Amino acid sequence: MLVEELKAQAKSLGFSRVGITGVSSSAHIDFYQSWIDAGMQGEMQYLAREDSVRRRSDIEQTLPGARSVIVVTHDYLTEDLGCSPNDPEMAIIATYARGDDYHDIIKSKLLGLLEWLSQRVPERVEGRAYVDTGPILERDLAQRAGLGWFGKNTMLIDPTSGSFFFLGVLLVDLELSADSPFLEDRCGTCRSCLDACPTGALLGRDASGAPVMDARRCISYLTIEHRSAIPVELRSAMGNRIYGCDICQEVCPWNERFAEPTGDSAYQPSQDLDGPSLLELAGNLLSTDELGFRNTFKKSAITRAKRSGFLRNICIALGNWGSPEAVTTLLRALSDVEPLVRGHAAWALGQIESSQARSALSERLSSEDDAWVKTEISAALQTQDSSGL
Ligand code: B12
Ligand code: SF4
Ligand code: SF4
Numbered sequence: 001m002l003v004e005e006l007k008a009q010a011k012s013l014g015f016s017r018v019g020i021t022g023v024s025s026s027a028h029i030d031f032y033q034s035w036i037d038a039g040m041q042g043e044m045q046y047l048a049r050e051d052s053v054r055r056r057s058d059i060e061q062t063l064p065g066a067r068s069v070i071v072v073t074h075d076y077l078t079e080d081l082g083c084s085p086n087d088p089e090m091a092i093i094a095t096y097a098r099g100d101d102y103h104d105i106i107k108s109k110l111l112g113l114l115e116w117l118s119q120r121v122p123e124r125v126e127g128r129a130y131v132d133t134g135p136i137l138e139r140d141l142a143q144r145a146g147l148g149w150f151g152k153n154t155m156l157i158d159p160t161s162g163s164f165f166f167l168g169v170l171l172v173d174l175e176l177s178a179d180s181p182f183l184e185d186r187c188g189t190c191r192s193c194l195d196a197c198p199t200g201a202l203l204g205r206d207a208s209g210a211p212v213m214d215a216r217r218c219i220s221y222l223t224i225e226h227r228s229a230i231p232v233e234l235r236s237a238m239g240n241r242i243y244g245c246d247i248c249q250e251v252c253p254w255n256e257r258f259a260e261p262t263g264d265s266a267y268q269p270s271q272d273l274d275g276p277s278l279l280e281l282a283g284n285l286l287s288t289d290e291l292g293f294r295n296t297f298k299k300s301a302i303t304r305a306k307r308s309g310f311l312r313n314i315c316i317a318l319g320n321w322g323s324p325e326a327v328t329t330l331l332r333a334l335s336d337v338e339p340l341v342r343g344h345a346a347w348a349l350g351q352i353e354s355s356q357a358r359s360a361l362s363e364r365l366s367s368e369d370d371a372w373v374k375t376e377i378s379a380a381l382q383t384q385d386s387s388g389l
Pocket of ligand 1: 028029044047094134135136137154155156165211220243246
């Protein structure tokens with residue numbers, strides 16, 4: 001009875017699906033540890049810290065006395081699939097990041113649910129709400145709570161609506177009856193996501209059935225979490241994706257058949273983030289500093305990339321566009337205060353057949369004082385030479 005009322009309350013708060021599981025330790029923590037040992041988390045050190053791995057395996061270390069985990073899904077698709085601009089002079093920003101930042105939206109709804117629960121039962125309920133930021137295996141808990149299976153794209157997929165949803169987790173010190181775990185693997189022989197991933201980040205299932213991703217190759221990781229230079233061999237494959245990536249979800253038949261746009265106004269794309277022009281974005285950001293960047297994107301998850309990371313991504317997309325129209329903007333980026341931006345601007349100029357780009361690169365080489373940027377400029381000049389300019 002309580003559980004039914006709780007689920008109804010969660011749905012009235014806007015969550016689409018709700019499941020409950022216990023706090024026993026994860027059966028997949030050894031896989032998690034071996035993934036970390038292989039270094040596949042790249043620069044995401046917060047995933048590898050010893051104390052945080054321990055907390056992932058044992059929920060009671062996060063909330064002493066925890067008895068149940070309530071897992072919710074919040075749908076975020078706002079347009080029909082396939083609406084991403086396929087035009088190399090326009091940027092693609094992952095669907096999830098086009099509207100308001102989901103962390104605050106979901107967390108406050110989860111706290112609302114905790115408040116309701118505290119009033120509904122006679123005892124005092126202790127709880128902790130998590131959306132993406134705590135040492136919690138959210139997808140593992142969701143699978144255990146019956147909300148879906150791990151696809152080969154590593155996404156948690158719900159058989160009735162696909163995977164375009166966020167997960168939220170509420171730990172409580174109240175015993176609630178648990179749902180049955182979702183035990184099937186509904187991917188079957190399909191391998192669309194593995195074939196579509198442009199950087200080869202998805203490695204398929206291992207012998208135990210776990211879906212494996214080398215995050216170091218994933219465009220989502222590279223554009224959001226990776227702080228330093230993007231490995232040269234992955235830059236072309238990024239195309240015009242400047243923040244996150246949805247390809248392995250877009251090609252999934254479960255999304256093609258079942259994913260529906262949500263009416264939630266918070267996730268509706270902000271005008272500036274729905275297929276913006278690369279040149280306009282670059283122009284605006286080159287004229288501003290970190291504070292200005294944070295102000296521009298204050299409602300969005302995009303602030304995570306920081307100005308230098310976001311401009312780095314835009315430079316790569318401009319290089320992939322390869323149009324002489326990008327040269328003037330890239331020349332401004334070549335003298336940006338951030339070496340990260342200058343180095344990627346140099347790479348991008350190397351991709352464009354333009355004598356103006358070539359002479360600007362040569363000129364900059366003599367005044368540049370950062371060793372890494374110098375290497376990028378020299379490599380760009382070589383690319384220009386080998387393309388016959
Ligand atoms: C780090 C992280 C990333 C990294 C690494 C992603 C990855 N695949 O590991 C990067 C930056 C690449 C990333 C990208 C994205 N992310 Co992310 N990310 C996370 C985060 C913070 C941790 C995930 C993690 O621990 N990864 C390490 C791997 C090893 O753990 P895992 O994915 O849970 O894998 C489990 C399985 O392998 C399982 N397992 C092991 N053995 C076995 C055996 C069998 C038989 C089975 C079935 C399973 C199994 O156990 C593992 C441990 O739980 C979570 C939030 C959270 N706290 O969980 C969000 C989260 C996974 N991300 C999310 C989203 C939305 C995205 C993006 C779609 C954003 C975008 N558009 O760019 C992409 C999707 C890319 C993709 N295909 O995964 C959502 C996913 C929702 C969903 N439906 O699945 C989450 C849950 C955030 C949230 N609160 O909603 N993300
Ligand atoms: S998000 Fe993009 S780059 Fe990452 S695994 Fe999926 S398709 Fe590959
Ligand atoms: S695209 Fe195919 S293999 Fe990949 S997650 Fe979807 S159903 Fe599974």
